[in-house]
Amino acid sequence: MTPALLVGVDFGLPHFDADLDELSQLALTAGLKPVAKMTCKRKAPDAALFVGSGKADEIKFMAEQTGAKEVLFDQSLSPAQQRNLERHLGLPVNDRTLLILEIFAQRARSHDGKLQVELARLQYLSTRLVRRWSHLERQRGGIGTRGGPGETQIELDRRMISDAIKRTKERLTKVKKQRSTQRRQRDRRNSFNVSLVGYTNAGKSTLFNALVKARAYAADQLFATLDTTTRQLYLGESGRSASVSDTVGFIRDLPHGLIDAFQATLQEAVDADLLLHVVDASNPNFPEQMAEVKRVLHEIGASEVPQWLIFNKIDNLPLERQPLERLDLYEVDGQALKRLFVSAQSGEGLSVLRKMLADEVSQIHSEPETPADPRFALDNFGENSDDFA
Incomplete structure (x- = not known):
């Protein structure tokens, strides 16, 4: 190292x-x-x-x-x-910025994930050609060139990168259409779509694996998951299934080029019926992390999607910071959101989450014209609590 x-x-x-x-x-x-x-x-x-x-x-x-x-x-x-x-x-x-790009390049596994990372890397590189390579200032003349100094190497490289960016964008457009087709197929099946979002290393992939019995890669590190994974979650209480997607984690100062490049992946959050915003409850900076997630959701056009807060990793909380109630309301910018405390690692609280999802799906399918807003459909909740006990 x-x-x-x-x-x-x-x-x-x-x-x-x-x-x-x-x-x-x-x-x-x-x-x-x-x-x-x-x-x-x-x-x-x-x-x-x-x-x-x-x-x-x-x-x-x-x-x-x-x-x-x-x-x-x-x-x-x-x-x-x-x-x-x-x-x-x-x-x-x-x-x-470069550090995050390097990590994304190492972690991308799917075809579209690699394309998205490559696009962001090319966009970053296009502004850095003058950084180290002095040989790029040498001029090159082509066959048939009449007068003038010819095309410098740096101009040639910029044109090559520009062409590569154009090709990568075209390939990503095809990927986006394919994902759109897949989403339409899910919609035709009348599927309820849930997306897990949150700050990197909040435990989204661990929660995803625990909910749908999947084997998505999960580790105690930043950006363990880059590629969106979607699985069906059967909700026995409702007799129906929900489509659950695990998305890339957010981070402070996430490069705009990456946000733009990952539109195909983040579109899962935009088109979701419900967002499960996973928060690392054991991190003392969780309010700042929540604010960053909110900023990115607004930037990609997903700020209006109904959202529940899933405060994860309560098994890492000391006794004095354990919540008095596992289910309550948490106010975010004057809006009361459902908040559930869970441990994806130990499984605590997951049965409650499955029941909440089953109730939500049942309610939406029983009243198709006036679907309930999952942020406010609360029954017999405890008093509001903005802080841990």
Whole structure:
């Protein structure tokens, strides 16, 4: 594993990760070994070196002392900042965006997942051609060229990348049509569609496996699942089945290129009848993670889909933070949402979730013209509770 120095810059924005814990997890997931961390405060990024020349010297010294062979920034760097930092430090410099892209490239397994990652990578690369390769400035003249300096290598590479982006988008369009056809087939079967969404490593895949008895890959790491998996869940109480989909996890500062590229995958959430927003109840930063999930759902057009909150991993909560009631209401931006506490690992609370889904499906099929809003169909719930007991 390549030793890496992690750097975070606090610009006074909310949710700054002072401990760089998430960046450290990303680095480990990508196959790097964090050997040191450094944080600093600035009012604004330095145009040339992002952190300024003085702090850049400190980073260089710490990298020499700790044996770091790469420097990772928790924020996105411009191509010029990245190039200048590499020249100043004499080491490869990468940012959070590239790290996430690398992880996605390693984890994508399905055909469409690989296409989506490739598109995002090409879009990122198209802005970085001037970063390291000085040979790209050499000019090339073609046969029949009359006058002029000819086409530079960098222009040629940009055109090749542009062509590759166009081809990949066309292939993704075909994938999107195929998924649309599959969804229409499910709709013709009058299927109730449920999508699991949530912050990465909240336990979505573990919950998915427990609900539908599947064998989707699940691990205690970021972005364990990238490809959407859909299975049928038979709800015995209702005599019907629901279609359940496990989707890619969200994360703070998820690159916009990835959100755009993964539209085909995230469309499952947009077209769902119900979203199960899985939250890691044991994570002290769960409110910020919930806010990030909400932001991405709004960006992909799924913010109006009915949603239940599934607070997972209660088996990791200490006794004093165990909820008084397993089922209650949780207010999000003035809206009361169903909240259920479960442990996908131990199975606690899953029988309640299955019954809730069965009741929901039964109610919708019994009243097709006026389907109930799953956010408010609450019977005999406890008092509202925004905090753990």
